[in-house]
Amino acid sequence: MTDEAWEARCAALWERLDAMGREEFVQAMKDLAAECGDEAVGLFEVGGAHDSTGFTEDAVGYYERAVAAGLSGVRRRRVSIQMASSLRETGRPAEALAVIADERARGSDAYDGALAMCEALTLAKLGRDREGLSVALTALAPHLPRYQRSTVNYARGLVGLDPVA
Template sequence: MPDEEFVSRIEALAAERPDGDAAALFERACAQDSTGHADRAVPLYRAALAAGLTGIRRRRAVIQLSSSLRNIGGAQESLRLLSAEREHPSDELDDAVAAFLALTLADLGREREALSLALSALAPHLPRYQRSVGNYGSSLTG
């Protein structure tokens, strides 16, 4: 499906929801983001969060907003958002937060911290060498 048609369909579905509906704003942001329009997605993510988006969508919105910000030159704000997000309760998106934070750190010239974070997130998923990779990751910033 062409990008324009996809966005139009999402916009039509979102229009069925009340004005200011957090979930509708989030889905609109996702459609813009996934079609390469980070600049259009950012205000929609912000609006969804301000409208009280909750649950896993809230966390996804923070991750995706941070990624979009990083892509349009807002790496410092991305760093603030993702660093704060790491303080939230743990869930299945913890590694995604770490991955996007690592990308942000690399963009900010903090490559050793980025690699440390990425290796620390990866280590628990390895079939072997978990402890070694975790220790190497920690030692990069130690």
């Protein structure tokens, strides 16, 4: 289990990402994760450190291990988004879509838009641009000051679905 002090130190380390070298940042995160007391959280943060410094392929393994170790809470949702993104960028977009579908089935929260963004980019990577645009427009619609229903119906039309009344 992590505590507030550890979480604050982790947040402070993330704030220094751009000021540190890639390997230096990853090592600092590994050192911090070793102190955290929650294997799943530590693995998630180390995976994120790899991902954010361009070691994307390495990140996937950490993300998978974090999930297997029982990662929960908001980090569970974030790991799915980050792992799907990493899978997409390392040439495994079909696996990324499976991760996204599994995460969608887990429910809805503040990260729905980020999940939709990841899905839209993954669909585009697979050459399914119209589906990706449909996902992105559907996610955008609730944030528009007007035209929400029209936007959703246009998005549905892109993929051959009937409009909603």
